[in-house]
Amino acid sequence: MFQGIYNSAASADALQKWSDVVARNIGTGPIPGFKKDVVSFDAVAMGTIGFGDDGKSTQQMAAYLPVPKGGISFIEGTIEYNREPRCFAIQGEGFFKLQRPDGSAVFTRDGQFHVSSTGQLISKSGLPVVGETGPIQVLIDQGEISLNPEGRLFQGDQEIGVLTVYDVSDRSALRRTSGGFVVAPEREGTVDETMVEASEVKQGFLEMSNVSAIHEMIDLVTITNALQANQKVIQTYDGLSDRAVQSLAPTS
Secondary structure, X not given: OHHHHHHHHHHHHHHHHHHHHHHHHHHHOOOOXXXXXXXXEEEEEEEXXXXXXXXXXXXXXXXXXXXXXXXXXXOOOOEEEOOOOOEEEEEOOOEEEEEOOOOOEEEXXXXXXXXXXXXXXXXXXXXXXXXXXXXXXXXXXXXXXXXXXOOEEEEOOXXXXXXXXXXXXXXXXXXXXXXXXXXXXXXXXXXXXXXXXXXXXXXXXXXXXXXXXXXXXXXXXXXXXXXXXXXXXXXXXXXXXXHHHHHHOOOO
């Protein structure tokens, strides 16, 4: 009986964590290039249960409880045309690469770029965009930049860099950070960084979030119904426990 209460309570806790993820997805869904969080559940052994037909615990069986496990969906979002010459979208796999002050890399699908006062092509968070040979330097007051089909950036007839697409060998090693993703510190040195040649970069386009508000709302309804069901199970077990105590209590 008490095992049933524990199972339902553990399920309710896991569902609440799923609900938190869905709410976070809905709240950050409008951010260009945002990749939503996903949740899966593992059945984890949590001790044993004793049972027997003669009223004694003569046998043992494993007890399992649901444990939520988080992850990130890297499915491509919708690509929208916005005509801005400093906006770029990747059609295919990979990320734009940004450089933090300590030299480490940030990977992002948000291609809303700007030009800094020093002429560097930078992200919304102010990090330099890394091309084939390093941060991309724009010529001040030399006209707008343009992108050819090979990913090369020009100002007029002068090439200023290559807007390279990068990827990592194991995306499960990526962790969220301001403006994108970084390789988790414990995975540094075990993840290879590569250039992606098969993907196409489109100028004047922007990749939107891969969050579907409709799907997230459906998930919220599913979670609410499951929480209500678990609550009813707990109430039922609680009622049975009270009846058992009343029945077994000694009478004067």
